[in-house]
Amino acid sequence: MRPTRWRRSTHIVIGVVVLIAVGAVIAVAALVTGGRTTSEAQSPPAPTPAAANPSVVPIGDEAPVPTPNGLTQALAVPLADPNLGALTGRIADADTGAVLWQQGADIPMQPASTNKTLTSSAALLTLDRDARVTTRVVAADQTAQPGLVVLVGGGDPTLSAAPPGQDTWYRDAARISDLADQVRRTGTKVTAVQVDTSFYGGPTMAPGWDPADIDGGDIAPMESVMLDAGRIQPTTVDSGRSLTPALDAGRALATALGVDPAAVRIAPGPASGKELAAVQSAPLIERLNEMMNDSDNVMAEAIAREVAAATQHPVSFAGAVEAVTARLTSANIDMAGATLVDSSGLSVDDRLTATTLDEVVGEAAGPDQPKLRPLLDLLPIAGGSGTLSNRFLDPPSERASAGWLRAKTGSLTGTNALAGVVTDSGGRVLTFAFISNNAGPTGRLAIDALAATLRSCGCGS
Known part of the structure; x- marks a missing residue:
């Protein structure tokens, strides 16, 4: 099976506010001042400028948590799309880690490039972000x-x-x-x-x-x-x-x-x-950013070997997989069902569960693994960057997700996957992982529609 190659996009998203999964909004205030001409001197004094105080403003704890029943009802329509093929997935609350919805989440599936979230996470946990080769x-x-x-x-x-x-x-x-x-x-x-x-x-x-x-x-x-x-x-x-x-x-x-x-x-x-x-x-952090946004297979394999070398594993495909798996296991990430032969997800022999992928993102969003927090910044932005730059822009029903959803993509023939974070319309940050195998010809569109539902639905009842 031949993987789909992603192209660097020329899309530019203007005016999109990106809400990062740690539950924060970047509020930017612009202060405009200027000189006064002679004629302006005769005019009434200008109003006092508003004080600028750019800051990270946390979402309040009062943001409602979607209910399992609400999510089940909201997802029923996109889940009915036959182009999804065999679909497994999991959705959790980023703040508490509570699982809110799951379907076959512990079934090993072909993950494609969502496997790169594991490689990035192991690198962040093992290596200095400024490490160079x-x-x-x-x-x-x-x-x-x-x-x-x-x-x-x-x-x-x-x-x-x-x-x-x-x-x-x-x-x-x-x-x-x-x-x-x-x-x-x-x-x-x-x-x-x-x-x-x-x-x-x-x-x-x-x-x-x-x-x-x-x-x-x-x-x-x-x-x-x-x-x-x-x-x-x-x-x-x-x-x-x-x-x-x-x-x-x-x-x-x-x-x-x-x-x-x-x-x-x-x-x-x-x-x-x-x-x-x-x-x-x-530096490592720059290489990770290129790896995740461009879904760069060579970079993923090379960085996984850096993890292997740093942890005294063989510097090979097998050694890199062992090193990544061991490091994530030590970070209390559930690796049950994982069968990997590479660190990029390019192999058709790789298998991961939605539980593992969602837990990786959840640990990055949660309080217990601060070294993993940069993973959230490395995820492509819906409608804005990397392999998501030209997605979630059409149809209009998905456009509401642009800027509010970040995810690592995965694509092989018949396989589509997404693992990331989204802020729902009620202000709650959710983590999610969806893996679709044996997908139909519009499987990528179908999995995007599924993920977009998480942004548009409050799902509170």
């Missing part, structure tokens, strides 16, 4: 091959060969040109380049990945150093991916250093030697 160049044993340098991958897939100042897909990406400049400043006479990919172990493709998705642009073979996450055309939305991202990075470095790129090889083992150059990725 380092890519190095070292001088190899000069007695064996004088002038040989090795590009050592540390797990950053965003390294770019774009010239300085030229945009690339990832903000603040490290540059090959910077590495080459540093090497030249050492005075090293470079004759050849190799690439050390030993930081990652195991296979480069996960079970359940379709190799055709490399050409389709959804994924690249996972290697510990990559050029533009494998994108052949780094700033093109529809770019395919490379089969050899690590060699591509080595060839780009060789070209920048004036040596034959065709002679670049993968190093036979871990490289050691004097460090000649080093560059760093953007």
Whole structure:
């Protein structure tokens, strides 16, 4: 089955107030002042300007909690859409964690990219939000091959060969040109380049990945150093991916250093030697934001491996899954029924329950896991950002959700999923997770209509 690829949208939402799931509204007051002309001096004095006091204003505890019966009645119509296929879900109160509605919530389902909420959460719980990944160049044993340098991958897939100042897909990406400049400043006479990919172990493709998705642009073979996450055309939305991202990075470095790129090889083992150059990725929180908003599969797999390395698990698909699962279990998130083979949700073999997804979001919204709170900011905004930028805008019945609903999307052939938060019309913040498998041709529209109902309904009786 082939996943649907998301495009970067040019939608801009103007005048939408985003209500974050911690139960807060950002109230912005604008204070306008200006000089007075001579003629204005003869006019009555202007009224005293209103005092500006921008602040986070919590929703009062008096906001009514939807009742299970009210939710059941409100959801009956959207749940009747046959395009939902097999639908499981759960809705809870963000403040108390009380489960308000559920349907098959403990049945393992194919989650698609909602799996990335687990990867993000494990990273937030394990790593510093300012953590960066380092890519190095070292001088190899000069007695064996004088002038040989090795590009050592540390797990950053965003390294770019774009010239300085030229945009690339990832903000603040490290540059090959910077590495080459540093090497030249050492005075090293470079004759050849190799690439050390030993930081990652195991296979480069996960079970359940379709190799055709490399050409389709959804994924690249996972290697510990990559050029533009494998994108052949780094700033093109529809770019395919490379089969050899690590060699591509080595060839780009060789070209920048004036040596034959065709002679670049993968190093036979871990490289050691004097460090000649080093560059760093953007901070973790910035990479998580790009991962969640663009639903970036390569970034998800790379960040999960960072979690694995930090927790002494194998730096591989299996090790990353073990690390993410163990970290969330230790945070008291119910991982029962989880069967994962990757950390992006691209595999058709992944299974998660709506309970797990809703609990992850619920812990971010609740008081017990403050390190998880940034997850709410990473969720795309309905009608406003990321993979939700062009959703919840049409039909008009769903437009009321724009700006009030935030969720991670998931989409594979026959699968649609949403996990996030929404503020209902009564002012209550709810968490939710819906997973639809074996969906019909308009399954994505059907699951959006289901989620939009939570915003428009007070559901209090």
